[in-house]
Amino acid sequence: MQNCAQIHFRDKMQKVKSCSRPQKVCLCPFLPIHPLKVSTCLYIIQHPAEESRVLRTVPLLAACLPPDKCKILIGRRFSEDRYPELATVCRNPSTLILYPGAEATNLEEVTLGSSSPPIMIIIDGTWSQAKDIFYKNSLFRLPKQVQLKTNISSQYVIRTQPTNTCLSTLECAAVALTIMEKNKSIQETILRPLQALCSFQLQHGAQIHHSKEHLLKNGLYDKPMPKNKRKLRRMELLVNNVKI
Numbered sequence: 001m002q003n004c005a006q007i008h009f010r011d012k013m014q015k016v017k018s019c020s021r022p023q024k025v026c027l028c029p030f031l032p033i034h035p036l037k038v039s040t041c042l043y044i045i046q047h048p049a050e051e052s053r054v055l056r057t058v059p060l061l062a063a064c065l066p067p068d069k070c071k072i073l074i075g076r077r078f079s080e081d082r083y084p085e086l087a088t089v090c091r092n093p094s095t096l097i098l099y100p101g102a103e104a105t106n107l108e109e110v111t112l113g114s115s116s117p118p119i120m121i122i123i124d125g126t127w128s129q130a131k132d133i134f135y136k137n138s139l140f141r142l143p144k145q146v147q148l149k150t151n152i153s154s155q156y157v158i159r160t161q162p163t164n165t166c167l168s169t170l171e172c173a174a175v176a177l178t179i180m181e182k183n184k185s186i187q188e189t190i191l192r193p194l195q196a197l198c199s200f201q202l203q204h205g206a207q208i209h210h211s212k213e214h215l216l217k218n219g220l221y222d223k224p225m226p227k228n229k230r231k232l233r234r235m236e237l238l239v240n241n242v243k244i
């Protein structure tokens with residue numbers, strides 16, 4: 001049986017433009033025929049490590065939206081001098097940043113202004129990478145901080161998530177756009193290529209990845225427990241179902 005890496009790296013020279021995947025694993029039939037019409041503009045702040053991942057979701061998200069509605073910036077540090085456009089966006093009263101926490105407001109409870117199109121900033125990376133980007137870039141603490149109040153489980157089952165309700169970047173964007181645009185069909189349309197990606201990978205040797213929370217609670221976590229007290233405490237909180 002061929003593994004996932006072999007499937008993805010074969011025929012690298014023959015990639016389909018829309019989904020950026022080899023022809024034999026093309027996901028274009030699952031993308032919208034025309035880019036979704038949305039007023040919200042997404043700024044995806046992508047950690048450099050995500051760019052090299054084979055099974056990442058941001059390219060699928062970008063393929064669902066007009067180019068001017070999904071802008072991707074790659075990096076760890078974003079200063080005002082190097083990113084003047086981003087600085088302007090962060091100072092825009094219509095801009096929101098999606099990052100959960102005690103100071104975040106549930107997106108469903110936010111009243112969007114009608115004077116200018118809304119803007120949403122989403123950080124793409126692991127939780128530790130996202131935390132590093134958020135707290136070490138002062139620009140990202142200028143917009144209103146929001147979070148998603150949802151109990152849905154991630155459909156991105158070919159990558160391990162920290163908890164059962166952690167979502168991939170594509171899923172976060174799909175839920176956020178559905179709320180901001182007041183259009184439930186957006187979520188279904190954006191999730192379709194992700195569902196197809198996971199289905200294809202599972203058919204060709206990939207395994208379902210349960211969340212770390214699930215593995216710990218069911219005694220299935222087979223990796224050495226961390227010696228770092230902070231990381232060990234986070235695992236204890238996951239087992240006890242405490243929000244972290």
